[in-house]
Amino acid sequence: MKGLQLHGEDLHATGGGVANETNNFDGMDEDHSREIWLEREQEDLIDNASIFCDDFPPLLDFPCMSSSSSTQAPSVKAMACSSSTSSASSSSSGTSWVVLRSDAEDHNQHDPIDAPAAAVAALSSTGSMEISQPSDQGNSNIDGVDCIDVMENFGCIDLLDSNDFFDPSSIFHPDENPLGDFHQQQEQRLSSLQMNNNGGITQGGGGGEEPADDLAMVFLEWLKSNKESVSAEDLRNVKIKKSTIECAARRLGGGKEAMKQLLKLILEWVQTNHLQKRRIKDQNPNPNLNPIRQPDQTNPSCYTPPSMWIPQPTYVDPFQGQVIGYMGHDPYVHGAPNISPYPPTGDFHILDSCQSWSPSQFTMPPNYNSFPDNNFNPNSSGYVAGYPNQYQYPYLPGPGQGGTSTGGGGERLVRLGSSATKEARKKRMARQRRFLSHHRNHNHHQNGNQNHGADPHATRLGNDDCTPAVGEGTPASWLYWSPGVTSGPPVLPPDAPAVHQVDRPPMQAQGYQRQVSSDRRQGWKPEKNLKFLLQKVLKQSDVGNLGRIVLPKKEAETHLPELDARDGISIAMEDIGTSRVWNMRYRFWPNNKSRMYLLENTGDFIKTNGLQEGDFIVIYSDVKCGKYLIRGVKVRQPGPKSETKKAGKSQRNQHVNSSSAGVNNISHNISSSSTQTSKASSFRLASLHSASVVSLAPEPAEKYIKFCLFLSRTTQQKQAE
């Protein structure tokens, strides 16, 4: 028997419901964002940002779904894992965990029939999650892992990491029955509960409320829709920290409605990832990497790490752990907006390629392959191999692709509800198949030379696992602005036409992504090593022929080596996109009573990446290797150049908020309504993972940003705890 273990409190959103229709993340206003960013200058942003991402990998590794024939219905049970044995205290501890796990792993067997009830109760319960709480797994321990410790150690959701999370897999028993029976039971149970509670499910100690009921129904619906495609194994690894859920729910507006949305997102995510994983397995039985070294000798100023990996196709996002994503529906989504975790006003688009959180998620990993619509469309002539859009936007079929949504322009948003249908799944899978096929063909072209001269100064690189990746083609990541956007927020192209206007994503990013993905599967978590230092929206003077980039003062002083002499120091910057190492100089100019910090010798980097005004760079440090990494992110607006100008102009103020270290510049572009801090923060997260191609509608962009903030905040809170 397995059980879906949820702690009622875990799913219980604080705050007042979903009142915030237009802006779920309004809560992440400047105040919050300020808190988040100001307080954590010392923090590893990437890790923080990876609230979901870092831990997503496990999700991606869902085993092929098991079609167990067992007739035993899976049970769902709630399990709370927290520092406190009382679920009641979970809300504030942040150390509690929501775990959906299989009973198979439990020592305590639960009544198969009761289990579903428990699940329902758990899902519907807003109060206690103590329902069916296994004695051995109780609060403080999951699979031998102390939840509290984990939380404290990671401070963020580790969906990927072993035992820390929400483990939906528990819903099913690996060897057991198909979901069919379970569904029936669930339905019956629900009916019963509803009847008994007048629409409110109170069992399990939770407060009976319609939303709670909805929660259960959502889950049930999901199970029904995916019973053939999702197995216990698929869910087994899904683990979400309670505190994370709480925070997420809060950010979604709080209340049960928020929890419902969150649940949908999670389920969607599980489904999506499962599909992806499966797809990969089906088509790439041998995921092993093929190490290829490509000495770079063409460019004296840069160095190509010895270890160049040309990973075989794998669609796991390298930085899955880093989420930046999007959640909710947006104007372009024709699916079921109501199910969106975010308000109907539309909202988040997945910015990065991180599929882990997939459609509704976030990611911010350094690589990001977010592509314009056409790229998403496997059938599209404009489709770029290597960018499994379907993986990135599994739920965002391109125009004419059918898919789950009905939108004529193609759905770009995650549809938790409608997309979860079996029909939709089939379509998606079909698309993925097509895509993979196409992708494979393209991979052959991926291995070009692109190495450049070795940099004698580059100390690192090498075969160490710190080498991020390799790739070819345009190194820079991409971020697209929607045609209609005037102030900057990157947006997902609303439709194909827009897509065609944007540049094609670099092929290289995918290589990197795959590499990282592979690494991740092998236990390497690059995102854990990278620390976001700063980012800078490139100005004309930065991309001109001066070969220097003015760096934001505060971030430079905070995160880069202290400079004693105005001549500064030489810094080897590894281009994340190309793995090249650029020997740059970090220095400052006296400026009045202050200093102006510069990164010099950036000309080649800029050119190589094709960076222009309005694009931006993000600098990270690899905490493990002590090296610096730089990523160029392209931002292209399909529209007239003036748009770009405008965006750039607006950026002028962003930096203002020094407290939002490093984020500043970009923030302005993202949103004009929210505070700079908040915008900046969000954007930083996004850029952090630099979506190779990101396009967001203005609104969505803002939502996205807010979501990023939310993620950051969540992490921050955990850390604070």
Added chain:
DNA sequence: CGATCATGCAATCAT
């Protein structure tokens, strides 16, 4: 009003 930073432009260097 101070801090930050984009950039104009003069000084210097390289060819």
Added chain:
DNA sequence: TGATTGCATGATCGA
């Protein structure tokens, strides 16, 4: 003479 370097100035924004 063009490119590069470095300083100074002014725009912008928050306090």
